[in-house]
């Protein structure tokens with residue numbers, strides 16, 4: 355199996371971006387954790403980040419040919435992007451939504467996710483460990 359881990363806008367700034375909300379780990383550190391965790395389980399991971407909605411859409415489209423699962427932290431696009439939701443519906447790849455913060459405990463506008471409608475489930479509030487939980491959840495899903 356190969357899993358695509360997609361990160362949306364502003365997640366390239368992790369480490370210095372509102373550390374009280376998102377922690378002090380950089381995206382590169384999270385990437386390393388994910389790659390190692392997956393490798394230990396015989397799975398490969400492609401990890402990417404873009405600030406551009408269209409680039410994220412293209413990545414979801416091409417995953418159809420190359421990946422058996424998607425983990426998506428769409429950042430603020432979570433709360434706005436019908437296009438990302440439609441892309442997930444279109445490719446029909448098992449997908450999991452991740453957020454570092456507990457979006458349900460934050461501002462009202464963060465409590466609505468278009469992404470949630472198109473995924474197996476959502477993991478939020480556990481910081482970078484959410485990505486690890488998502489990898490394990492996808493692997494369990496593959497085995498069923």
Ligand code: DQA
Nearest residue numbers: 364428429430453454455464
């Ligand atoms: C986030 C939560 C979003 O509301 C926010 O816009 C982000 C990060 C998270 O990982 O907690 O950019 O997706």
